[in-house]
Amino acid sequence: MQFHLLFAFVAALVSSLCFSIHLGVDALLPNAPRILLLTAHPDDECFFFAPTILALQRDFSQPEVYSLCLSTGNADGLGDKRRAELDHSLDILGIDSDKRWVVDHPLLQDNITMRWEASVIADVLTPFVVDNNITMILTFDTRGISSHPNHCSLPFGASLLSRTLSSTRSRTENAPRVLGLLTVPVVPKYLGIFSVPLARARIILSWLMPRIFSPSTAILTSGFGEYLIGARALREHDSQMKWFRYLYMLFSRYMWVNEWVEIDPATLSNQW
Numbered sequence: 001m002q003f004h005l006l007f008a009f010v011a012a013l014v015s016s017l018c019f020s021i022h023l024g025v026d027a028l029l030p031n032a033p034r035i036l037l038l039t040a041h042p043d044d045e046c047f048f049f050a051p052t053i054l055a056l057q058r059d060f061s062q063p064e065v066y067s068l069c070l071s072t073g074n075a076d077g078l079g080d081k082r083r084a085e086l087d088h089s090l091d092i093l094g095i096d097s098d099k100r101w102v103v104d105h106p107l108l109q110d111n112i113t114m115r116w117e118a119s120v121i122a123d124v125l126t127p128f129v130v131d132n133n134i135t136m137i138l139t140f141d142t143r144g145i146s147s148h149p150n151h152c153s154l155p156f157g158a159s160l161l162s163r164t165l166s167s168t169r170s171r172t173e174n175a176p177r178v179l180g181l182l183t184v185p186v187v188p189k190y191l192g193i194f195s196v197p198l199a200r201a202r203i204i205l206s207w208l209m210p211r212i213f214s215p216s217t218a219i220l221t222s223g224f225g226e227y228l229i230g231a232r233a234l235r236e237h238d239s240q241m242k243w244f245r246y247l248y249m250l251f252s253r254y255m256w257v258n259e260w261v262e263i264d265p266a267t268l269s270n271q272w
């Protein structure tokens, strides 16, 4: 009897992984969505954000998705190579070549000990956001998934930009919303494929008992198909594929699940 229950559980788990399931995608897709993915380094897009990029690309509303990477990842002198790797990765993830940019700014260099100033990020971001009428910026939360200071800087810069635009624009023009990818503790961060049933249980409980299991802004979970696309994109970053990156591919929650929280630009402190 117990064997049958176990078999049924495994069968249900495996079959459910043939599909991607999401909660709150509507929150990510307001009217005429024009969404900017803001990253710090080439490879962030697939190490952390692939479930979201792929979900957005496949949504019936077909939002415009843009990618802006604020450095070439030149910490080891491989900036040109990493820029090309990012291009290949974004090809696989389906972001159009005219909707992706890489910035190489002297004050925004890949450096694991350096915080990027919010004012510099906001200045660099402004023309991309304004010229493309971006309605939403998706980026890291203030803990940056890996605590990399470059990652952690991004929500502060995006919030400063949003605050500045909201104070200068007319009432009919909204400043872009800012959402942060939720950083989870170490153990759930490395549950790999088991993150999927846990996240989906949370989605179902949010549907059944929204007051008790209050949902985040959005939870997006990949199926096998999306996972394999994300893994292909990740392998395009040849210069970064050390042995532990393969372990990451196997065990990271972020290859399967992205959970988003709304950042309030008005209250996010400039200090961290």
Ligand SMILES: [Zn+2]
Pocket (backbone or CB within 6 Å): 040, 041, 043, 044, 148, 151
């Ligand atoms: Zn990074």
